[in-house]
Amino acid sequence: MASIGYIGLGTMGRGMVANLLRAGHDVTVWNRTAERIATDAPGATAAGSIAEAVAGRDVVLVCLSDDPAVREAVLGPDGVLAHVAATTVVADMSTISPTLSDEEARAAEERGIRFLDAPVFGSKGEAAAGGLWVVVGGDTETVETVRPVLDAVAETVHHMGGHGAGARMKLVGNLVVAAQLNVLGEALALAKRAGLDLHAVLDVLHVTDFRSPIFDGVGPAVLAGDYSPSFALDLMVKDAHLIDAFAAQVGCPLPGLAPVLDNLEAAQRSGYGRENASALIKVIADRADTHLED
Template structure:
């Protein structure tokens, strides 16, 4: 059993806390809003009023926050995590943020002798609830091995990428593929609908071909059902698209598919679909084309 402090109970965090508890770990939780705390305590966690009280005595501190701004507010603020966590704790950031924000965290923890891993996760609400995330980790190899007992209950696989910052960079590479696949699916369904093809049969073909994808299998039927209930919200996809483009620009690498996907993410945001699933970019693309993708 490990004494874990978990900060952030958003779309992903609550499921991860439940899986840590199910694995026998002792978990104390903190969240900026009080709403999810009751669900966490109902599952067996202990709620804390402050970050300081949450991390008191913790062997591992984990958090999953929405963006760079949240990291600066929770971790890097004057009274934030980096200022109050004990020097013997191992800190693990599961968030998808910029390499620059991750480096700032790493430097802040290193200044106090605190061990730190960047360990963003692939997956959405369902995988977080089912313990089926895919975690990519950057940091010291020994710290990675120490962290495995708290990472494995959350995940299908855990991958060590190398030195600090490697996990964050891998997450942006992977999210490039996600954005590209959502765009490709949207283009394919829109073209197929305009061409008079039956969209359910189109999805059957996509399911069995050598270019099949779990994203196609999951998102496609939901689009045909006009179901954009969020497992990964559109506004987070907008944030990730910006991070990918900034990351790639800094390395002088073109990412045209992400730029194209971001155009439709922005259109979907402008249409008021901020809190719908990221697949709402497909709805924006079809709307521009004047095509309905809803199957009768």
């Protein structure tokens, strides 16, 4: 079993740390809000600093909310790379810009530290169940070294290529997630305006060749008026901006992203930022002058 330093104990981190412990790994956790460690990660060792969390660890996992948090925690003067041993593998599981991910990889290489970008698909439920899908960038030998650790939190692990490939794949995938949430909202609004029974609509969406787990999970929650957060809308807005910038960087027009981002930002302005990302559907329904709840 591995000794692991875990940086960040947010919605995803709680489930991942629990599964790492369940698999028999020795886990030391640092979190900006230190008092949460005892309640959210029982069984883990609490660290008072990043330096303490990473000292002598086999693997360090980082899972933070955005680029500024990662930059400070990984690249900062008191960050992971300033204190980690050369024998440790560092894997960043955050959803961040490919530019920052590449910067992390270069900084790690300069220090002789093995580094992977390893963001995850899934949300709170998958994290708790150990059913995340991990997309990894880095060299094959390092991926195989940490695979037993990643297997503890994942349903599947996908090696996408060299450094940065995982970070890029995460944005490609989140484009699909955002588009599906948006189109589900539009479809339900159209169906409601057309006088269709929305439960019957979801029954059809469940069995067709264009069915989706997102439709199956989010659809009934929308009809129940349930927007409790598994993945906060604020984070989806952040990711949509990352996707937009990434697409511009590689010269790929994404005309379908603009209306999705418009609905997300409107939902954020309406105060739905801490609700589930599916709360953009409330904006779509309002714009269609209809209500989707039972």
